Amino acid sequence: xxxxxxxxxxxxxxxxxxxxxxxxxxxxxxxxxxxxxxxxxxxxxxxxxxxxxxxxxxxxxxxxxxxxxxxxxxxxxxxxxxxxxxxxxxxxxxxxxxxxxxxxxxxxxxxxxxxxxxxxxxxxxxxxxxxxxxxxxxxxxxxxxxxxxxxxxxxxxxxxxxxxxxxxxxxxxxxxxxxxxxxxxxxxxxxxxxxxxxxxxxxxxxxxxxxxxxxxxxxxxxxxxxxxxxxxxxxxxxxxxxxxxxxxxxxxxxxx
Numbered sequence: 001x002x003x004x005x006x007x008x009x010x011x012x013x014x015x016x017x018x019x020x021x022x023x024x025x026x027x028x029x030x031x032x033x034x035x036x037x038x039x040x041x042x043x044x045x046x047x048x049x050x051x052x053x054x055x056x057x058x059x060x061x062x063x064x065x066x067x068x069x070x071x072x073x074x075x076x077x078x079x080x081x082x083x084x085x086x087x088x089x090x091x092x093x094x095x096x097x098x099x100x101x102x103x104x105x106x107x108x109x110x111x112x113x114x115x116x117x118x119x120x121x122x123x124x125x126x127x128x129x130x131x132x133x134x135x136x137x138x139x140x141x142x143x144x145x146x147x148x149x150x151x152x153x154x155x156x157x158x159x160x161x162x163x164x165x166x167x168x169x170x171x172x173x174x175x176x177x178x179x180x181x182x183x184x185x186x187x188x189x190x191x192x193x194x195x196x197x198x199x200x201x202x203x204x205x206x207x208x209x210x211x212x213x214x215x216x217x218x219x220x221x222x223x224x225x226x227x228x229x230x231x232x233x234x235x236x237x238x239x240x241x242x243x244x245x246x247x248x249x250x251x252x253x254x255x256x
Contacts, residue, residue, distance in 0.1 A: 057139045071117075088112060091177065096161070121134075149168065167187065236249065
């Protein structure tokens with residue numbers, strides 16, 4: 001059940017988005033119709049978000065309706081998915097110095113749409129709608145170039161920055177406040193399906209990084225660009241290179 005605090009937070013977020021949309025429509029009448037259709041035509045954030053996923057993934061009217069329905073069912077079935085989506089959106093504004101408002105990342109950042117599509121596919125997967133979950137994952141991969149398996153687990157306030165070429169495999173666990181840049185692969189090593197990485201809170205993963213195997217990346221660790229990690233990285237450490245080596249650790253290990 002949604003708490004009163006969560007409902008208030010969602011309502012505040014929605015009013016902020018609508019305010020930005022009205023100002024954008026007034027400032028640019030050409031853009032105004034798109035804003036009206038995407039934001040101002042909807043009564044709440046839930047409806048707008050479900051429609052956004054349908055628009056971005058649906059190549060036809062039938063596909064758009066199908067993906068919108070999947071999303072609407074998930075959000076109604078588990079309202080805290082919408083709260084997580086709100087935290088994801090605010091995380092972009094907090095971490096990206098080029099972004100000053102909520103509307104641009106909501107409408108234009110494909111990493112944000114990919115993450116919310118995954119939230120829907122994960123809900124479908126857990127409710128034994130496996131084929132629908134995999135269909136949604138496949139379309140997100142094809143259209144948005146981000147593939148997150150429905151059996152993965154991600155926290156909230158996650159930011160997929162640039163969001164091209166990101167692959168997150170089944171049973172990967174990613175905590176809150178994680179930032180992942182482009183061309184990152186996170187998945188199992190070998191044939192055992194449960195041997196997938198566990199990424200802690202506040203971790204930063206640079207572009208082109210590869211993280212494989214039954215390993216843990218501790219809270220607030222940093223993984224440098226192009227780094228290949230196949231061993232544990234303690235919290236607060238930075239891993240760089242191929243094979244990875246650890247730096248900036250209070251008790252640094254020799255390799256990761």
